[in-house]
Amino acid sequence: MDTAQASAVSSKTISFRIWRQDDPNKPGHFEEFKVPYAKGANVISCLMEIQRNPVTVEGKKVAPVVWDSACLEEVCGSCAMNINGRVRMACSALVDKLQQPITLEPMKKFPVVRDLTVDxxxxFESLKRVKGWIPVDGTYNLGPGPRQSQKDHSVMYVLSTCITCGSCLEACPQVTLDNDFIGAAPISQARLFNMHPTGKLNAEERTRALMGPGGxxxxxxxQNCVKVCPKEIPLTTSIAVMNREVSKLIIKDIFFKEEEQKASAGPG
Ligand code: SF4
Ligand code: FES
Structure with missing residues (x-):
């Protein structure tokens, strides 16, 4: 690279429009920033650059932008935000592939805590509702568990890659700030744990948890969920599978109710 090319690169900048909101109850607004261009930069590395020098394009010194991130490799799920109007993981969003100014907004289906951080x-409450875990019966050695078929294992592995980022809820038109629709991720986790040889023991409980209000x-x-999932989890298949399980339980309930009615009516 000659000197002219080097100085052209060093004078290049990346432009951002970032949503600022000090408090969940205060109105928000956009602020514009420019950071020096760096080849291969991602949105988080640019946010770090802004954090080091939080000065807007108008030269105003402002509070550093607040966001969530941890793993920086699309594993923890904490950095989900709307980038140019589409929910995605900020740590894997390369600025070279984004149109500028790059607009960053918090997810809108979760309450804002501050700036780009949401609650x-x-x-997580929905995962508790579907008992998205395998109960451990003591800490003693239980011996080898039941064997899993390779076929089940390959289905379960993909489901287990969910990083609880919330992108599927953000993209879902049925999820709003003031309703309690459970959303795709917890439904898919119910499918995962219902397939587990030990998790099967609580399968009915998990399926029933999907039947109540907001179920x-x-x-x-x-089908927006499946389009935005960073792990490409087959969410619509999970929803179809769990829908079938719910239907089976509804039929079972009707059958038992009829049996009960017959029994209480007595002979004759
Ligand atoms: S299912 Fe996909 S989009 Fe939804 S929380 Fe899990 S990883 Fe994120
Ligand atoms: S920082 Fe963990 S997924 Fe982006």
Whole structure:
């Protein structure tokens, strides 16, 4: 690289429009920033650059931008945000592939905490609702567990890659700030744990958790979830599978109710 090329690169900048909101109850606004161009930069590395020198394009010194991130390799799920209007992981969003100014906004289906940070509690509560875990019966050696078929294992592995980022809820038109639709990720996790040889023991409980208010029946089949999932989890298949399980339980309930009615009516 000759001197002219080097100085052209060093004078290049990356432009950002970033949503600023000090408090969940205060109105927000956009602020514009420019950071020096760096080859291969991602959105988080640019946010770090802004954090080092939080000065807007108008030369105004402002509070550093607040965002969530941890792993920086699309594993922890904490950095999900709207980038140029589409929810995605900021750590894997390369600026060379984004149109500028790059607009950063918090996810809108979760309450804003500050700037780009949101409270994703809704999703974690939903995972509790479907008992998204395998109960451990003591800490003693239980011996080898039941064998899993290779076929089940390959399905379960993909489902287990969910990073609880919340992108599927953000993209879903059925999820709003003031309703309690459970969303695709917890439904898919219910499918995962219902397939597990030990998790099967609580399968009915998990499936019933999807039947109440805000349950699987509120899915509008928009299929946006599957388009935005960074792990390419087959969410619409999970929803279809769990829908079938819910239908089986509904039929079972009707059958038992009829049996009960017959028994209480007595002979004759
Ligand atoms: S299912 Fe995909 S989009 Fe939804 S929380 Fe998990 S990783 Fe994120
Ligand atoms: S920082 Fe962990 S997924 Fe982006």
């Amino acid at each position: 994703r509690d809704r999703m 699987i029946q509120d899915c509008g089949k928009a």
